[in-house]
Amino acid sequence: NIFRILGDLSHLASIVILLRTVQKTQRVDGISLKTQILYVLVFCTRYLDLLTFRWKSVYNTLMKMVFIGASVRVIQLIQGCKIQNPVAYKDMIFRDTLQIKYLVGPCAVLALIFNYKFTLLELCWSFSLWLESVAILPQLFMLSRSGKASTLTTHYIFALGLYRALYIPNWIWRYYSEDRLEKLSVFTGLLQTALYSDFFYIYYKKVVKGAGFELP
């Protein structure tokens, strides 16, 4: 359905925006390396089913590969800035202070409690959903601490948040048309969108209505 495709496309757009801008400008200011590392972890644990070769469709398989590849490439590019632009890189690391273990630990526990089957694949899948819902936190934390963000960062976060928001009508659609209700995805998806809601409001006020982007 349309919401799902638009959601996937905005997800792809967010990564492309990030990739292209970092590649072109060699700048990493405002981008959280920790959030990006968490996304690599999210994609690698969620798309483990690629290894079972029970592929759903060409689209599904290709997108999974693209997402894993692009998220790894982002890390490579950020690491490249370490040499190209060491001052900005150090500044980013210095401000990227939210500790990953406080996110990964609880997500692992939640995956052990909430899962469809106690198998490695299903546990990893559940873990990836929980982790994805909070993976943006180091980035948002960094934003709220600095109070300012480049337009790259804001467009990136907006496209990323839009993707999860679009998945909500997709689930409603699928509930009525396919009688499908995937509780774990829906719950973590709602959680993730909720974390973005504050950001969306500020984005709307500042970027859509003009001028710069500043957090209170």
Next chain:
Amino acid sequence: AHTGIEHDEL
């Protein structure tokens, strides 16, 4: 319990 729903979303 396993709901039998395939993980077909990204």
